[in-house]
Amino acid sequence: MGKDLTIKDLSLLMKKVIGFEGNIIFDDTKPDGTPKKLLDVSKIHSLGWHHKIDIVEGLQSTYNHYVKTIK
Secondary structure, three states: OOOOOOHHHHHHHHHHHHOOOOOOOOOOOOOOOOOOOOOOOHHHHHOOOOOOOOHHHHHHHHHHHHHHHHO
């Protein structure tokens, strides 16, 4: 099974990765969306594939690539 990550946790992780020092405000009056956004990765694992990059490293790499391309 993969790892579950809430939208709030992902937002806070992205905030840390990009160095954003402002506040993230969530509107609690709006629906939360689907309760689970977790993919079942057991099939691909059974075929021998496993990820090599974790979420933090992937976000950092993607952000760094983006910053390079907009300059």
